[in-house]
Structure formats: C-alpha cells, structure tokens
Amino acid sequence: xxxxxxxxxxKKDGELCVxxxxxxxxxxxxxxxxxxxxxxxxxxxxxxxxxxxxEELNNGKRSDQFRVEASHxxxxxxxxxxxxxxxxxxxxxxxxxxxxNAALPETLLTVPLMYQGECGQFLSPNEDIPQRDFSHGTDxxxxxxxxxxxxxxxxxxxxxxDKIALxxxxxxxxxxxxxxxxxxxxxxxxxxxxxxxxxxxxxTPDELGESWKMGRVHLPLQVRLNREIFGRAxxxxxxxxxxxxxxxxxxxxxxxxxxxxxxxxxxxxxxxKGSSCLAEKRTLETIEKGKPETPFMKPGDRIEIWMEDLKGxxxxxxxxxxxxxxx
Amino acid sequence: xxxxxxxxxxKKDGELCVxxxxxxxxxxxxxxxxxxxxxxxxxxxxxxxxxxxxEELNNGKRSDQFRVEASHxxxxxxxxxxxxxxxxxxxxxxxxxxxxNAALPETLLTVPLMYQGECGQFLSPNEDIPQRDFSHGTDxxxxxxxxxxxxxxxxxxxxxxDKIALxxxxxxxxxxxxxxxxxxxxxxxxxxxxxxxxxxxxxTPDELGESWKMGRVHLPLQVRLNREIFGRAxxxxxxxxxxxxxxxxxxxxxxxxxxxxxxxxxxxxxxxKGSSCLAEKRTLETIEKGKPETPFMKPGDRIEIWMEDLKGxxxxxxxxxxxxxxx
Numbered sequence: 336x337x338x339x340x341x342x343x344x345x346k347k348d349g350e351l352c353v354x355x356x357x358x359x360x361x362x363x364x365x366x367x368x369x370x371x372x373x374x375x376x377x378x379x380x381x382x383x384x385x386x387x388x389x390e391e392l393n394n395g396k397r398s399d400q401f402r403v404e405a406s407h408x409x410x411x412x413x414x415x416x417x418x419x420x421x422x423x424x425x426x427x428x429x430x431x432x433x434x435x436n437a438a439l440p441e442t443l444l445t446v447p448l449m450y451q452g453e454c455g456q457f458l459s460p461n462e463d464i465p466q467r468d469f470s471h472g473t474d475x476x477x478x479x480x481x482x483x484x485x486x487x488x489x490x491x492x493x494x495x496x497d498k499i500a501l502x503x504x505x506x507x508x509x510x511x512x513x514x515x516x517x518x519x520x521x522x523x524x525x526x527x528x529x530x531x532x533x534x535x536x537x538x539t540p541d542e543l544g545e546s547w548k549m550g551r552v553h554l555p556l557q558v559r560l561n562r563e564i565f566g567r568a569x570x571x572x573x574x575x576x577x578x579x580x581x582x583x584x585x586x587x588x589x590x591x592x593x594x595x596x597x598x599x600x601x602x603x604x605x606x607x608k609g610s611s612c613l614a615e616k617r618t619l620e621t622i623e624k625g626k627p628e629t630p631f632m633k634p635g636d637r638i639e640i641w642m643e644d645l646k647g648x649x650x651x652x653x654x655x656x657x658x659x660x661x662x
Numbered sequence: 663x664x665x666x667x668x669x670x671x672x673k674k675d676g677e678l679c680v681x682x683x684x685x686x687x688x689x690x691x692x693x694x695x696x697x698x699x700x701x702x703x704x705x706x707x708x709x710x711x712x713x714x715x716x717e718e719l720n721n722g723k724r725s726d727q728f729r730v731e732a733s734h735x736x737x738x739x740x741x742x743x744x745x746x747x748x749x750x751x752x753x754x755x756x757x758x759x760x761x762x763n764a765a766l767p768e769t770l771l772t773v774p775l776m777y778q779g780e781c782g783q784f785l786s787p788n789e790d791i792p793q794r795d796f797s798h799g800t801d802x803x804x805x806x807x808x809x810x811x812x813x814x815x816x817x818x819x820x821x822x823x824d825k826i827a828l829x830x831x832x833x834x835x836x837x838x839x840x841x842x843x844x845x846x847x848x849x850x851x852x853x854x855x856x857x858x859x860x861x862x863x864x865x866t867p868d869e870l871g872e873s874w875k876m877g878r879v880h881l882p883l884q885v886r887l888n889r890e891i892f893g894r895a896x897x898x899x900x901x902x903x904x905x906x907x908x909x910x911x912x913x914x915x916x917x918x919x920x921x922x923x924x925x926x927x928x929x930x931x932x933x934x935k936g937s938s939c940l941a942e943k944r945t946l947e948t949i950e951k952g953k954p955e956t957p958f959m960k961p962g963d964r965i966e967i968w969m970e971d972l973k974g975x976x977x978x979x980x981x982x983x984x985x986x987x988x989x
Binding site for chain 1: 674703741742743744746749764767768769773775776777778779780781782783792794798815816837840843845846847848849850851852853854856857910911913914915916918920921988989
C-alpha cells in the first residue's frame with residue numbers, strides 16, 4: 336500500500352490519500368481517516384481498511400480517483416512528534432569524520448549513532464531549501480526512513496521490526512559549516528540540522544517484495560545533482576538494521592505512533608557507486624587530489640532523490656528541491 | 663492568564679482549560695478551543711478570548727467552573743513538536759562537566775548549548791518516572807521553560823521575546839549513567855534524555871509582574887527531594903536570556919507554534935541556595951569531601967518542583983513525581 340498527504344492550507348497534517356501502486360492515481364480518504372499521523376495511532380485497524388481502498392484503486396474500481404500532481408502533495412506526512420535519525424552506514428561515518436579530522440567513536444560497530452532532528456515542519460518534497468548564508472555549507476543527505484506504530488520502551492531489535500508501518504525516503508538537509516563547532520561544544524547537532532524533506536509517498540514494506548529483508552531496503556538510492564547522476568549507493572549495506580536502530584531509540588522511552596527513524600546517509604564501501612551527500616564526495620576528492628573540488632550547495636542547485644524497484648518503477652515518488660537564498 | 667490540559671483518554675492533546683489565578687478553579691473551554699497546542703497556532707486571536715474567560719473566572723462569574731484536582735491535569739500541554747532545551751546557567755555547566763571530567767566549551771559565554779529533547783509524550787506532572795536500570799543514574803533537572811507562538815527563522819534576540827506566549831516549569835529527567843558514552847560518540851544526548859514532565863499549568867508572562875524582566879524569571883525555583891528542601895536557586899541568574907535562546911534555536915529554522923524552549927537546570931553561583939539536580943550536589947560533595955555521597959534516584963524517591971511568587975503563592979502548580987522500577 337502507498338499513502339500520501341495532500342496539501343491543504345488550513346490543515347497542518349494535510350489530508351490522507353491512498354495512492355495507486357504506479358503513483359498515477361489517488362483517492363482522498365480524509366473524511367474517514369483525516370491524516371496519516373492520526374491513522375498511525377490506530378494502525379492495525381485503519382491500515383486494513385485502507386488496503387481495501389488501495390486494491391480497488393489499483394484495479395480501476397474507484398470512481399472517486401483523481402490524477403496525482405506531484406506539487407499537490409506534501410512530504411508523506413508533513414509533521415510528526417519524533418525524528419530519530421541514526422547513522423547506520425559505516426562508510427559515511429568514516430568519510431565525514433575524516434573530512435573534519437574527528438576521531439571515530441570507539442563504539443562505531445556496536446552502538447548506533449543517533450540524534451533527534453526537526454520534525455514539526457518537514458519541507459515538502461518540491462519545496463525550496465532556504466539558505467541564509469553560503470558559509471553554512473548546505474548539503475543534502477539521502478536516506479531511507481521507517482515510520483512506526485506505537486513502540487514500547489525496551490523492545491528488542493527483532494520485535495522492533497514488527498513495529499514498522501511504512502517506509503519513506505528522506506533528504507536530511509545538513510549545514511556542514513555549522514557542524515564542527517556544534518559537535519565540539521558537546522551537545523550534538525541543532526542549528527546544523529534544519530528542516531528536512533520526505534518523499535511524497537510512504538509505502539508498506541510488503542510493496543518492496545524481496546528487496547525488503549533483514550530490516551533493510553536492498554535497492555540503490557538514486558541521487559541526482561543538477562541533472563547529473565551523483566550516487567546510486569545500495570541501501571542494503573546498512574551496518575545496523577532498522578530493528579536495531581528502533582531498539583536503540585526505545586531503550587529509555589516509548590516511541591510514539593508516527594516516530595520516524597532515519598538510516599543515516601546511504602553510503603557504500605564501493606565508491607564507484609557514488610555518494611548520497613556532498614561531504615563524502617569532497618572527502619574522496621581530498622584523498623585523491625589533495626583538496627575538495629565540489630562546492631557545497633549554492634542558490635539554484637537542484638537535488639533529486641528517488642528509488643526504483645527491480646523493474647525500474649519509482650517506489651516513493653521523488654524528492655526534488657532547489658536551494659534558494661533567504662535573508 | 664493560566665491554562666491547563668485536562669486528561670482525556672482518547673485525546674492525546676488533552677482538553678484546554680482556563681485556570682483561576684489561585685489554581686483552585688477551572689473552566690473547560692475545549693468545545694471552542696480544543697487544546698493548547700492548536701490554540702497556539704492562532705494565539706493572538708484565541709488568547710484574547712481566553713483572557714475574558716480568565717477574568718470572569720477570577721471574579722466568580724463562571725457558572726461552569728469546577729474544582730481543580732491536580733491528578734486530573736496533564737502537563738501544561740501533553741505533547742508538542744519541538745523541545746529545544748538550552749543550558750543557560752553557567753554554574754550548572756561548570757559543575758556537571760567537572761563531574762565527568764569534561765572540558766568547558768570554548769564558547770561557554772558566547773554561544774548557548776542546546777539540544778533537541780523528547781516532546782511527543784511528556785510525563786504528566788504526577789506521573790511516575792520509570793527506571794529500567796539503577797545504573798542509568800536517574801536524575802531530575804528543574805528548569806523554567808517558555809512556549810512560543812510561531813517564530814520565523816533569523817529572528818533577533820530582542821524580537822524573540824515578543825514570541826513568548828506562556829511560561830512553564832520542567833523536570834528534564836536525565837540518565838547520568840548514559841551521558842558520558844553518548845557525548846563521547848559525538849551526537850549528543852538521546853537515550854540519556856527520556857520523557858520529561860511539565861508543570862500542570864502554563865502562565866502568561868504578565869502574571870509574573872516585575873518578576874519577569876530582561877527575558878528571565880527572577881524567582882527561586884523550589885525543589886524538594888523526599889520531602890526535604892533540596893534547592894531554592896533563583897531562575898533570574900540565567901547567563902543567556904530566553905530571547906537569546908530562542909534566537910539561537912531559530913538561526914536555521916522556523917520555530918513552529920508550541921515550541922518549548924528550556925532554560926537548562928537552574929543553578930546559582932551561591933551554592934548555599936542548593937541545587938536543582940543531583941549531579942551538581944554530587945560534584946559539590948566531591949569537591950568538599952573527596953567523593954559523592956548522595957546517590958542518584960532509586961525507586962521510591964520523590965521529587966517536587968514548584969515556584970512561588972513574591973507573596974508565596976504557587977504560580978504553576980507542582981511537579982510531583984516518584985521513581986518506580988520498570989522492566
């Protein structure tokens with residue numbers, strides 16, 4: 336099943352829509368199920384009802400269907416109460432720490448890195464990325480994320496996999512110029528992690544077939560910068576799987592329905608697959624050529640992020656954003 | 663004006679109530695204004711209407727008033743979309759860093775420390791604090807917080823003061839045993855900052871009269887542990903005022919209506935005022951006697967936090983929580 340949130344000016348959570356498998360058609364179900372965030376609070380019950388509508392839509396049996404226009408859809412949900420962003424790709428951690436001459440954590444392979452990110456106002460998938468100052472070092476980070484049902488404190492990594500309701504893509508916007516000072520002060524990211532965007536559509540794990548296994552999405556994440564291929568790293572190379580990230584997040588708290596868990600920037604050891612953020616590419620350039628050549632994002636730069644299944648069909652819709660100057 | 667959120671089983675945001683100045687009486691206004699979080703999204707308009715009800719209530723003119731029972735009220739709001747917790751009391755930073763032999767940040771006096779905390783499920787003011795493991799080092803942190811109207815990115819510290827809608831107290835529960843490893847890994851707090859509790863009632867700044875000035879609450883924060891006075895540190899000793907904390911939080915993002923900004927643990931240089939967390943007291947004991955004597959919280963320990971105005975009247979109601987073992 337695929338779901339999206341229609342933009343509605345006076346509804347901050349949007350209106351819930353069921354989306355056809357081919358992403359061409361939608362049914363607005365908000366008269367019965369107002370929005371995705373509230374649906375997740377009663378997911379067992381509501382998802383079964385939504386699946387019936389989804390099958391009818393795929394079979395051309397919904398007279399209330401309408402054409403999907405990308406610009407009418409917000410992020411899969413426009414806001415939620417917790418975004419716990421992990422960093423499960425070891426190659427990414429190695430490269431970005433090398434970039435800022437920071438040591439690797441001793442627990443690199445045993446304890447996931449995780450921080451709490453802005454989630455009260457996701458950018459929409461086509462919304463401009465505001466840049467107040469070029470020196471902030473605006474970067475994209477292409478990630479996979481999972482959206483949870485209510486999850487109890489102390490859950491195990493195996494049990495946690497059953498709490499995954501939906502899968503999305505994330506552009507975790509990062510301000511590289513602000514990170515060193517923030518991390519040096521000891522409290523982690525805050526200003527360096529402004530509002531992110533999600534893919535327009537969230538997808539149940541069964542839609543991925545065999546590509547969803549062992550708590551990971553085993554498909555390349557497509558990243559294009561200014562219309563040129565930038566990365567096709569496989570998201571299956573996560574060191575920690577999503578169950579482990581969820582269990583880490585739930586060690587000392589219950590996770591509310593609608594919690595978003597991020598994978599961290601998708602990165603492969605095989606660097607021929609490209610990168611999913613500029614910081615990695617700049618580090619690779621430094622290793623190879625002595626200094627970085629690719630600048631951070633400037634006004635006008637465009638980033639596209641999407642994922643295709645094994646048949647080449649777009650799974651989640653596309654994140655397609657452009658940086659704009661903002662005072 | 664004083665406001666609270668009545669606990670209602672099927673409403674995660676509770677029901678908005680106007681509370682009398684003496685905290686004895688309430689009027690449920692949720693038929694017109696469902697909850698505090700939504701009221702903050704249209705604050706200029708709604709707060710004026712609520713103020714009329716507040717004056718009527720204080721003057722004994724509301725036939726729909728009912729007696730306040732503390733156990734029926736949740737935290738001032740049960741959940742919100744952003745909790746940006748600062749650390750504006752330099753004495754606190756000095757003592758807790760000394761406790762874990764961590765260096766002071768170079769920007770101690772110029773850039774506020776801030777992290778993003780759990781806010782999707784505040785504990786209620788009388789709710790037990792769950793403890794999965796005594797080695798987690800359960801501690802309380804008594805703080806003052808401000809709740810904001812929508813606040814634009816890039817706002818100045820002076821302008822930011824006008825965005826403060828309400829003031830609350832916070833018990834920012836902290837797990838000291840988990841902090842050193844989390845901070846060493848570089849991403850800041852996550853597991854070490856589980857769900858916090860707020861005071862039952864939120865109060866507009868004008869209710870504090872002359873005690874609210876220069877962006878600070880100039881009153882002692884009352885802290886009692888197991889029925890004994892633990893601290894009475896004055897919350898006016900903030901190095902950074904709330905406008906500065908808000909401006910810091912808003913440097914690279916808009917702040918959504920309902921954003922909660924925390925002061926950090928209230929602490930005074932004059933240590934005869936006591937402490938607002940166990941970590942500080944333990945550090946002072948170590949300095950004086952070579953080792954800490956006061957243990958972290960164990961099941962059965964009770965923490966009370968409240969604040970009185972200059973006449974000795976309770977302003978925000980009381981946070982009154984007990985630690986319980988939880989598997």
